[in-house]
Amino acid sequence: MHPALARLAERLARVPALGAAELEAEHVAVLGRKSGELTALLKSLATLPLEDRKAVGAEANRLRADFEAAFERRKAALAAEAGRAAWRGVDLTMPGRGRWTGSRHPVTLVLDEVTAIFRGLGFVRATGPEAESEWLNFLALNFPADHPAMDMHDTLYLGGDAGPEGRMLLRTHTSPVQVRVLREGALPVRVIIPGTVYRKDPFDASHAPVFTQVEGLAVDEGISFVDLKATLAHFARALFGGDTAVRFRPSYFPFTEPSAEMDVSCRICGGNGCAACKGSGWMEILGCGMVHPTVLANCGIDPERYTGFAFGMGPERIAMNRFGIPDIRQLYDGDMRFLGQFG
Amino acid sequence: MNLSRRWLEAFLRRPLDPQETAARLAMLGAPVDAIEPVAAELRAVVVGMVEDVRPHPNADRLRLCLVNDGGPERRHVVCGAANVQAGVRYPFARVGTTLPGGLVLERRKIRGEVSEGMLCSARELGLGDDHEGILPLDTDAPPGTPLTRVLAVDDDRFVVDVTPNRPDLLCHKGVARELAAATGDALRLPELPGAPELPLGSPRREGAEARVDGVRVAIEDPETCPRFTAAVLRGVKVGPSPAWLRRRLEAVGQRSINNVVDATNWVLLELNRPMHAFDLARLAGPELVVRRARPGESIVTLDGQRRALDPAMAVVADARGAQAVGGVMGGQESEVGEATTDIFLECAWWLPARIRATRRALGLATEASYRFERGVDPTNGAEAVRRCAELVLATGGGEVREEIIDLWPQPTHPPRIFLRPARVARVLGVEVPWPRIEEYLVRLGCTVVFKPEDGRMAVDVPGWRPDLREEVDLVEEVARLHGYGSLPDELRPFRVGERRDDPAEVADDRIRDGLVAQGLREARMLPLVAAGAGDVSVHNPLSADHAALRRDLVGGLARAVEHNWSAHVRDVRLFEIGTAFAPGTDDRPREDRRVAGVLTGTREPAHWTDAGPAPDADLWVLRGVFEAAVALAQPGATVQVATDASDRWVAVRLDGSRAGWAGPVAADRPPWAAPLYGFEVAIDPAPRGPVSYQPLPDTPAVERDLALVLPDGVLAAQVVAALRRGAGRLLEAIEIVDEYRGAGLPPGGRSVAFRLRFRAAGRTLRDAEVDPAVQRSLAAVREEVPGVSLRAT
């Protein structure tokens, strides 16, 4: 071997022991473009006799590749070592640095989920104002005037005289939006309607004078009670799990007929009966029914040709049920400790 | 509505399982909220057979009895009743039993003799007032049998939730009918113990006026009272009701008054026909006339209140004046009392709307008004009067000398509805064969005539179903009896419309996501607040705290911050998306969709590696969040310094109008809390324009820092604007990186460091291009913002 190459080979063996500064210096000393020993040697090859040139050249090139690899390895090893040094001697059980995290309200979370399920069934969202006329809130929806059905909704009225559509009130349900959507006239309609509603109710553990509703409406030719059942049963299984049992029982809402309540098997006892479901094994989740022909007619839609179904539910109830929240007022406290639990 | 299981069983002539009955009623649309055992406190009392009676050695009036209570041991019982006899069965309460009065029986010595329980009187068991001794039981039941079974007082009270469209379910007959319709059972009126067969012919149909047994009866207001049935009972003895009658009433939670009042209540609970009994001797005329109240007329009702009447109300009046508020409550003057012997029984049909208005005007809701408002059966008045008369006669004797009269000046036919089986299929989604439809409707009491020639059924609905008025009402009945559960629920193809998500909802979602990313938690606060001047007020608030609609959202969030502070939570970061209200130009208030936020406490959670306490969020944190909120809620609006307040930023739309603000928020702040900041921005629901891709730079940027001394009064924004104008096209961005105040600067001045970033597309910038741009920027500043100079380095 060329004596200079032999010397360099010895230096190559020492590369894995070099420190960071030494490594840098050695890199320059060996492979530096201007004054590197190996670089110089490679440049001087031209002066050697041809037979030497071949042998030494091959060896020198191999050595250069080895140096490059060794420098690279050592550099990576030193970097890893430096990284490890920051961890050495530190109490790794100490807590990490936090950031303030935001969260969606539990009622929003339920609305999001409900919306997503119905979006998959072709429904889009619609909204409407919170102050409505008696006509839109009650009469257009087939509530009989001067009838106890009105007492089902304890209504908060706004001041002012009755206009052509009756007195102004705070909507007691999101159903007036059904009328607004249907009056636009474009069919078929498949909407869900989230919104704030008002009742003249005390503010206690299980009542609030203001709460949220999400309502749905589908109107087209050929829609039947079978579609209602299928859609809502699908919804219940999507929201509560595929093993959820569903039952529909007759009920009364002035704006639907036939009307029904949908119960799902109790999530707590699985249907065997417990305190939460008053021993029945069922939990009431939503009211629904076929849109009453009078409602369609009031919206300028021919009830002989078109049929539809509607449903409505309370996200607060679902949130309380789902998260085990005992008092509805907690949803309206703005308590940071509470709000951070659900997102 | 409370229902007695035994009463229902009496209609159906078969036993009912409480749970099964409740489940069936739920599936028929009348959910049972509760099943309450009746006489539960008697369930521990058993039949005791007295096998031996001996005198008490130390007391003349006491006896020593040996009682067989079904157990292996005989019980020694000291008894004070004179009527105790060996070989007779009595109610026996063992040691440990709690009696209805709350007495817990203990083993104790009475005059030196051990007593292990008690033989009970009817009164001690709450079964009557008779305390003339212990209650001998007329039974062969073996000792130890529960007393409730022997006395048939075991019952269950169903608390049924009846919807307002189904007045027929407000009585036992109606619910029994519903159960019978579901199963196809027969239905018969229960027998009354000791009731005589009334020797009466059919009711006497009359017009607007008639006489019955010497009493003149007239309808002067047939619109309010189209039908009025009545009978006169003479020689009645008014007194306590027998046990069977009392027990039934008590089973559904009704207090027994006397046999006549109880008889009317019985009929109300059995047939849903409110009735009224007048003391005939106290009626002037004697006559009863249905008419409107006269101006200034008043009446003392049965509850002892004097009530002013007005002509919008109907009364039943004698020759002197009102004796009852029609359909609501009777009057005290002609109330049946112990001295009453002759009774005028009345059962009328009242116009629901009139009853509702009267009930509201008088603030007087009664069992009667509740039922009339919902609509009672106009066809069974005579049945009700007859039933009531039988009950009175069975419990108080007397006689009915003349037929029941039925005043019905304008007879009407039962409503007829046409039902198309094809429509049933269309609404329900399955074919129900027409014989099935017919069967269901007949079971409900309808009369059905099928007309194959036009494919319709003519259906006459029974009087007890005022809710059945049109075809779809019958479709629901078919579905109900067919069973909602037996309809299929396969998902069938559907069409989707052209409609898109409401942009307001899309905007809400976007803003919510953005503020959650800012580390804010979403709150929902009540939009109802205490009323202030200029607020949209609620006409009939439930409380003064909820008397108006909120005019902003920050106010509610500030209260939430106080709530958190009261729980010693110092770091509060909340936002809300909701509606704020303002008076509108007409009756409809203006509704503004807004987003608001509040923040107080440390900028970020404290960490142990920080030197010193974590800094609190300051106005710059607020500005950052506000800018984010404005970008989310009002794209295109800019954040500017308010011109009318020194501590506010405002969001300004392109047209110059304000869309929001940010600044300090007033609150009741404890000394340890950090300053509170808040913002509120109106939401522009307009859909956002399309976002288009910006190519990534492929050349390096050149940055130049300029430290400029700004004299007092000069704003950074002015300098930035000038720098930007001067720099030209190559300038990409200006960033403010530092501010310095203090030594080496003129008084009131400050040094602000601006970082200018230059870039040219497609080539690397050279100093020869950047330097002149910087010089032009400086020149623009010198020209446009006098007093600004380069800071000497």
Ligand SMILES: [Zn+2]
């Ligand atoms: Zn349960």
